[in-house]
Amino acid sequence: MTGSAAETAPVMETATSWGRTERVVALTLHPVFASELVDRPGAGAMRRLPVGLRRSYGTTVLPEDEVVLDLTGLDRLVAFDPETRILKAGAGLSLDRLMRWSVPRGLFPATVPGTRFVTLGGAVANDVHGKNHASAGSFGRAVTGFTLLRSDRGVVRVDRETEPELFAATVGGLGLTGVILDVSLRLVPISSSDLMVETVPFGDFADFLALSEESLGRFEHSVAWVDCTARGARLGRGLFERADRAETGGLVPHDPGRGVPVPFDAPSMAMSRAAVSAFNRAHYARGRRKAGRVRTPYAAFFHPLDGLRDWNRLYGRNGFRQYQCVVPNEAAEAVAVMLDVVSGSDQGSFLAVLKRFGPIPGEGMLSFPMPGVTLALDFRNDGASTLALLDRLDAIVREARGRLYPAKDGRMSPAMFRAGYPALEDFTRRVDPLCGSRFWRRMTA
Amino acid sequence: MTDAAPAPPRSVLVLGGLSAIARAAAELHAAEGARLVLAGRGKDRLEEVAADLRLRGASAVETVDLDLAACDPEREAPRLVAACGGTVDVVLLAYGMLGDQLRAETDVDHALAVIDVNFRSAAVWCLVFARRLEAQGAGTLAVIGSVAGDRGRRSNHVYGAAKGGLGLLVQGIAHRLAGTGARAVLIKPGLVDTPMTRGFSKGGPLWSSPERVAAAIHAATRSGPAVVHAPAFWRWIMLVIRNLPDAVMHRTKL
Numbered sequence: 001m002t003g004s005a006a007e008t009a010p011v012m013e014t015a016t017s018w019g020r021t022e023r024v025v026a027l028t029l030h031p032v033f034a035s036e037l038v039d040r041p042g043a044g045a046m047r048r049l050p051v052g053l054r055r056s057y058g059t060t061v062l063p064e065d066e067v068v069l070d071l072t073g074l075d076r077l078v079a080f081d082p083e084t085r086i087l088k089a090g091a092g093l094s095l096d097r098l099m100r101w102s103v104p105r106g107l108f109p110a111t112v113p114g115t116r117f118v119t120l121g122g123a124v125a126n127d128v129h130g131k132n133h134a135s136a137g138s139f140g141r142a143v144t145g146f147t148l149l150r151s152d153r154g155v156v157r158v159d160r161e162t163e164p165e166l167f168a169a170t171v172g173g174l175g176l177t178g179v180i181l182d183v184s185l186r187l188v189p190i191s192s193s194d195l196m197v198e199t200v201p202f203g204d205f206a207d208f209l210a211l212s213e214e215s216l217g218r219f220e221h222s223v224a225w226v227d228c229t230a231r232g233a234r235l236g237r238g239l240f241e242r243a244d245r246a247e248t249g250g251l252v253p254h255d256p257g258r259g260v261p262v263p264f265d266a267p268s269m270a271m272s273r274a275a276v277s278a279f280n281r282a283h284y285a286r287g288r289r290k291a292g293r294v295r296t297p298y299a300a301f302f303h304p305l306d307g308l309r310d311w312n313r314l315y316g317r318n319g320f321r322q323y324q325c326v327v328p329n330e331a332a333e334a335v336a337v338m339l340d341v342v343s344g345s346d347q348g349s350f351l352a353v354l355k356r357f358g359p360i361p362g363e364g365m366l367s368f369p370m371p372g373v374t375l376a377l378d379f380r381n382d383g384a385s386t387l388a389l390l391d392r393l394d395a396i397v398r399e400a401r402g403r404l405y406p407a408k409d410g411r412m413s414p415a416m417f418r419a420g421y422p423a424l425e426d427f428t429r430r431v432d433p434l435c436g437s438r439f440w441r442r443m444t445a
Numbered sequence: 446m447t448d449a450a451p452a453p454p455r456s457v458l459v460l461g462g463l464s465a466i467a468r469a470a471a472e473l474h475a476a477e478g479a480r481l482v483l484a485g486r487g488k489d490r491l492e493e494v495a496a497d498l499r500l501r502g503a504s505a506v507e508t509v510d511l512d513l514a515a516c517d518p519e520r521e522a523p524r525l526v527a528a529c530g531g532t533v534d535v536v537l538l539a540y541g542m543l544g545d546q547l548r549a550e551t552d553v554d555h556a557l558a559v560i561d562v563n564f565r566s567a568a569v570w571c572l573v574f575a576r577r578l579e580a581q582g583a584g585t586l587a588v589i590g591s592v593a594g595d596r597g598r599r600s601n602h603v604y605g606a607a608k609g610g611l612g613l614l615v616q617g618i619a620h621r622l623a624g625t626g627a628r629a630v631l632i633k634p635g636l637v638d639t640p641m642t643r644g645f646s647k648g649g650p651l652w653s654s655p656e657r658v659a660a661a662i663h664a665a666t667r668s669g670p671a672v673v674h675a676p677a678f679w680r681w682i683m684l685v686i687r688n689l690p691d692a693v694m695h696r697t698k699l
Contacts (some may be wrong), residue, residue: 011644032465032640033490073640076497101501256656 001390007038015068018312019057020319021381021410026063032073034090034147034181038155048151049437050179052119053094056126057322058410059438064413066436069179071121072144077101078182088184088359091121096254096306103253103298107187110142114353116254116303118185127172127367131221131243131302134358138369139172141360142186148178151434154360156180159217160363169430172364174406178432192249193255195221197296198242201288205236205336209373212356215242222299222356227284228342228377229277229351236339238354240288254299315380321410323390324368324376326357327402332373334400342377345389349377365423365430368405376408387411406439414443454478454504456529460513460570461540462491463484465639469659470537475503481529484509485540503504513540517562518573535666536574538567538588541608543641549603556603563607568614571629575618578627585666586622586629588615592674594633595683598699618645619671630665631672634658635679651682 013028031037038250049066074090075097085107089098095109096116111130118128124146129138136142145159148170156178158166170177198219202208208224212366215222219242226238305311312320328332335354342349353376357369394416397404403420404412418424428444457474459467462483471481475498481490483498483506491695498506507528517544526533544559557611571588578584593601594609619629636642636652654674661675674680686699 008640008643030640030643034462035489076493078493078496080500239627297471 003370010067013068014284015051015054015062015412016319017058017061018055018311019321019381019410020315021321022059022062022319022438024062026066026068028070030069030070030073031391034074034149037156037179037181044151045434048179048433049434049435050091050121050125050175052092052116052122052125055118055122055228056407058406058408059442060126060409060440062438064406064436064438064441071179071181072119074181075119085187085189086184086214087187088182090125090182091124091146091180092119094119096256099298100253102187103190103403104143105192106189106191106251108190109185110137110188110296111136111139112302113139113307114303116299117306120185121180122376124171124180124183125173125175127362127364127369128407129357129369130222131241133354133369134216134222134382135220137358137360138362138367140363140367142188143171143363144184144186146170146183147181149181150178151432164263165426166430168363169427172362172367173430174366174436174437174439176435178263178435188246190251192246192428193252193298194246194249194295195243195301196246196293197301198293199287200240200242201237202232202235202240205339208236208238208240208354209332210291211240212373215240216356216358218242220244221241224354225283225287226339226352226354226375227280228339228352229280231343233283235343236336237284238352239284241301243296247294249295252297252305254297263384265312271351279358287424315378318381318383320381321379321386322376322408323379323391323393324369324374324405324408325397325402326370326372326374326405327397327400328372331400331402334396334402335373335375338375338396341392341396342389345377347382347386347389351378352376352389365427366406366421368403369404372402376405409439412443417443425435454480454584454633456480456482456532457485457535457537458482458525458529460484460536460538460611461507462494463487464541464589465641466541466637466658466662467539468494468538469655470500470662471498471503473659473663474535475499475501475506478502478504479531480504481506482509482525483507483597484501484511484513484525486512491612513570514542514562518566518569522573522577526577531628532584533574534584536570536578536584536586537662538570538586540567541589541591541641542599542604544604546599546601546603559603560607563604564610567611569610569653571614571618575606575622575627575629578629579622579625582626584627586627587616587662587666588616588629588631589662590631590633592633592635592679592683594692596687597610598694600699603617616671629671630669632658632662632665632675633672633679633683634661634675 010027010029015026016023039334047066049063050069051061054061071092074092076090078088080087113128123139127138127140148158189443222242224238225238230237282297355374359371362369457479461467462485473573481503488510495506495508542562574586590612591608593605594612615629615631616623658675665673
């Protein structure tokens with residue numbers, strides 16, 4: 001806060017991703033202005049990994065030998081055009097701050113992921129998706145352009161029309177195509193900050209498919225939670241939530257508080273099989289009781305876990321693994337097979353989420369969403385046994401011609417990655433020669 | 446300030462417009478439609494901050510490229526006041542420099558730089574604007590001090606002495622302005638997560654965000670005592686630290 005133009009000095013920091021399975025000590029820069037990076041002496045030769053709020057679970061946000069560029073300081077609004085509703089803002093602006101600005105003005109991002117503690121740059125770099133994928137597509141679809149700092153070309157303005165390849169490589173490009181400095185995105189008008197949410201219990205996976213089929217086009221948002229500890233006839237039971245924007249009601253931004261902190265690493269017992277099973281049973285019962293249509297503030301619907309700060313610490317010192325896959329609609333049964341495998345294992349998944357992706361394709365070469373069913377699972381990190389279970393799931397996904405979400409990954413094989421992303425070669429040609437990450441090193445080793 | 450509604454937008458002069466805490470405070474003023482003047486070093490960067498504040502509701506934002514620690518406040522003040530529209534409702538003095546305590550112990554020039562930035566130049570700004578607000582018969586001089594100024598400690602006594610001296614000055618100005626319609630207030634933040642404290646290990650319960658400190662500043666520009674801690678719990682921590690006997694204090698590394 002010297003109030004001066006002094007350049008930010010790099011500091012050594014311990015970096016970890018949201019899953020907390022790995023820790024890396026790395027030289028880290030915290031620029032507050034883009035000019036600190038653009039004009040930095042020696043920056044031309046520095047290997048770099050741009051990161052935001054590091055809500056990615058695995059190794060895409062961890063450096064191998066790169067300097068980490070923490071861009072959360074680039075969080076200013078730059079320009080807004082009320083005609084087109086296009087907002088240009090620093091890449092480090094979080095959706096949390098963006099919505100606190102936009103909601104009172106009757107504006108909302110076209111889609112938001114399951115946490116609002118993501119930066120615009122991170123949302124682009126992972127082409128994140130939300131509960132309205134069927135109608136809105138993924139995040140990149142509302143992005144009209146961005147500014148990229150390339151080690152080989154300097155500052156490049158990338159618009160969808162003028163630089164279509166670099167645009168498509170950067171959306172979902174895991175921060176590997178250069179440093180995103182700012183993002184322009186089109187916001188959508190809202191007349192209320194509330195949603196009308198309907199909760200429908202379902203008994204098995206076939207019911208989920210029927211419900212999600214029936215809800216497509218009728219509801220803007222939909223998501224389902226599955227009880228992953230239920231076995232036999234109850235396998236695949238869960239709660240289906242579908243929602244539309246309320247048409248009336250105030251434009252009330254969410255509470256700026258960071259939520260209730262989890263002050264320490266929970267003992268690993270906290271996520272024991274018995275505890276997970278009890279939670280899931282109770283959650284299902286509660287959902288059944290409150291089934292029906294309820295007016296809900298947007299934060300409670302979109303970001304229920306953001307109310308509990310650092311919830312990842314609940315998984316204890318060893319962290320946890322998240323696994324998210326998508327399989328095409330014609331192979332949707334593969335999800336039932338996966339649920340069976342998970343439920344038959346001793347590794348309960350605390351949070352299992354099912355969603356149906358709609359037909360709008362991702363804009364990026366490495367965009368994760370494709371038409372089909374996506375399943376996200378959390379597992380406490382128990383080392384080899386967890387990895388073995390995930391390998392079994394990989395085989396099912398691959399057989400179904402599905403793919404895994406790199407933002408969630410810390411262990412998939414290069415072959416699995418190649419199989420899921422046919423545009424990978426095109427993408428690789430557009431990677432910035434000085435950008436890298438632990439994930440990318442593993443995929444290209 | 447009376448609470449007659451709706452109050453006209455206030456004019457707010459920020460000395461140190463690039464400081465993280467100042468920016469967060471300016472955001473709160475902008476949301477009320479304030480007219481803002483940001484003074485600091487670097488036109489381009491100030492303009493980036495200004496653009497953000499305009500979109501957040503400020504009725505006008507001007508920037509003045511100025512090395513606040515090295516210029517002549519007496520000479521510069523008139524144009525800053527003019528940029529505010531002729532009347533200043535709030536002057537927020539937010540620039541500062543933490544420096545390096547160990548270096549300051551052996552490098553006299555560094556020690557002097559810390560004292561010049563945090564005390565000498567800041568004191569002159571305070572005296573110049575105290576006179577201005579006194580003449581206006583209205584307005585608040587809000588100055589960011591530090592809990593480091595509450596007790597001399599091994600880890601930061603050069604910075605602490607400068608901030609402590611500034612604190613006494615502002616406290617005295619508050620006393621002097623009492624009854625004139627103008628006010629002065631000293632805000633003493635504790636540990637704040639800003640670029641100034643990069644390299645500290647952060648994340649414990651004592652660390653606050655610039656937003657939280659800014660909320661305390663914003664409230665203090667309206668009313669309240671002449672000296673406030675931000676967040677308020679620091680008042681109790683510093684009460685304990687100020688009263689620790691030397692025999693105990695000297696066994697710590699605080």
